[in-house]
Amino acid sequence: MVHMRSFYWLVCLMLLLGSVGLDKPVAAQIPTAQGGLSVESATLRADAVRMKFDPLSQRMLLLSMTGNITSFDALGGNQRVSSFYQASDHGTPSPVLGMDIASDGTIYLVGNDAASTPGHNIGVVRRGVPDGNGSHVWETVFITEPYPRSGTAFDHNMNAIVLSPDEQMLYVNSGSRTDHGEVQNGNGQFPDAREVPLTSMIIRVPADSKNLSLPNNAEQLSAAGYAFADGVRNSFSLAFDANGHLYGTENSGDRDDHEELNLLQEGAHYGFPWRMGLTDTPMQFAGYDAASDLLLNPNALAVQGGHFYTDPSYPAVPSSIQFTDPILNLGPDANLYRDPLDGIIKDASLTGEPIASFTSHRSPLGLVFDTDESLADPYKGDAFVLSWTGPESGLLGSFEGEGEDLLHLTFESGGSGNAMTVQKLVTGFQNPIDAELLQGHLYVLEFGSGSRVWKVSFPGNVGSDVTIPAQALRLDIFPNPLARHINLTIHSPISARYTVELLDVTGRSVARLFEGFLTQGDHHLSRFLERTPAGVYLLSVQSESGERLVKKIVATRSR
DSSP states (O other): OTTOOSHHHHHHHHHHHOOOOOSSOOOOOOOEEOTTOEEEESOSOOOOSEEEEETTTTEEEEEOTTSOEEEEETTTTEEEEEEEEOHHHHOOOSSOOEEEEOTTOOEEEEEEEOSSSTTEEEEEEEEEEEOSSSOEEEEEEEEEOOEEOOSSTTOOOEEEEEEOTTSSEEEEEEOOSSSSSOOOOTTTTSTTOOOOTTSSEEEEEETTOOSEEEOSOHHHHHHTTOEEEEOOSOOOEEEEOTTSOEEEEEOOOSSSOOBEEEEEOTTOBOOTTTEETTEEOGGGSTTOOGGGOTTOOTTOHHHHTTOOOOOTTOOOOOTTOOBOOOOEEEEESSOEEEOTTTOOEEEHHHHOOOBSSBOTTOOEEEEEEOTTOOSOTTSTTOEEEEEOOOTTSTTGGGSTTOSSEEEEEEETTTTSOSEEEEEEEEEOOSSEEEEEEETTEEEEEEOSTTOOEEEEEOOSSSOOSBSSOTTTSEEEEESSSBSSEEEEEEEESSSEEEEEEEEOTTSOEEEEEEEEEEOSEEEEEEEEOTTOOSEEEEEEEEETTSOEEEEEEEEOOOO
């Protein structure tokens, strides 16, 4: 098992084993939290690949790859998991890899039929509409035309699904059938086949669609409006932010390229198979020599299978395509990389190397946004993502200290920035695969034998934006994010003595920036922060009478 690199390979492994053996809960060590967070067990067992809160039943639903749906009472704190639906009840073919739930309790499932047409996959989305009697009436949203499978671990199938904020549209990820655009002929069934129109794309259909048929034809998919975005290898997690922007996490290939977080936009192309992260796939260039490629790991399935080679027939990038880059990681965490010039693993926070978006082979999953701002600062309105792969991986293992954790993402300019800071919050999960934010708590679903759901609680009394009336004490910060210096404007409603401090996310003082008397009115301060590590901080302004204002700031690395 040391050669598992990401979710798709464990799927293959689990299908071979046939059972995940969860009859006896396995004792698990509580993950380690930072920044004032706490972690506790929410369930003792969880044989599931997706987790979503059902507003109708008021229960948390867990979806297994076989299609069985179980549930537990997250709001009531009851750890008992009980049956909700059997796979035969809804008729979605397995592996069932995606689930979302509308505000009225309508359930959407994504399945894959690899059995009815030899060598092919058929993507299926099913919808369960509440019948008013505690059950659902199931119907098909869409079914695809059969399209070629590769017959390898690189068949990523159709998986993630998410409703638009107004619940009018459905977005579905259809993963790639290759690792990096190499020929995968399906044991000779599909000569010279690489990616096909229905793979490595984001599909969009009206949520009220019924019995749609999606063709394996790029022009027809585009003309019908079903082709939303292209060039995504496997966006296994999709989520909208509070501003209605759609984001997707991306599992890159077996080469040591960056994993991605993409702002997904209609008509955009995100590079696959010609680019992963910010790196061009080298097999597209004449004279490529796999033996001298320092980003290839002998533990990789694609390397062991001989899928990196000189390939004069590798297709050129069409002239009509312009790539959209992933979100840049400004650090301080999840930004290790292997230098292609010397093969040495380095920290981008120290070298300044642009990373888009995460350390290789992390397999970022479980993306969530605090869309209703239920969390206190410094987490309010931000994003969170899990890293599925752990140190037992033959690929991620060399990137020491990476994986099986929870990351806090703070975007540079609201929800649509092209850069973010990344901070590690919780470590020690066992292949975390999905997350759900509910009433100020983040529930984390693990995958595999002995897995469970963990409940992560956030501090509610650290960094509240305003603890006295906003019209009294005011604080403006520029720039934010900052690199080397910070400019402050403090509006003092009265003449008083003030203390200005830089705090970490636990409320501990990092630096005292000012202590002294300020008269009534506006005061401008400028300070250099050259030695402050990259990360998320709190800036506290407090008067001698106890009036206090705290705001979140982001420090990036100096150039």
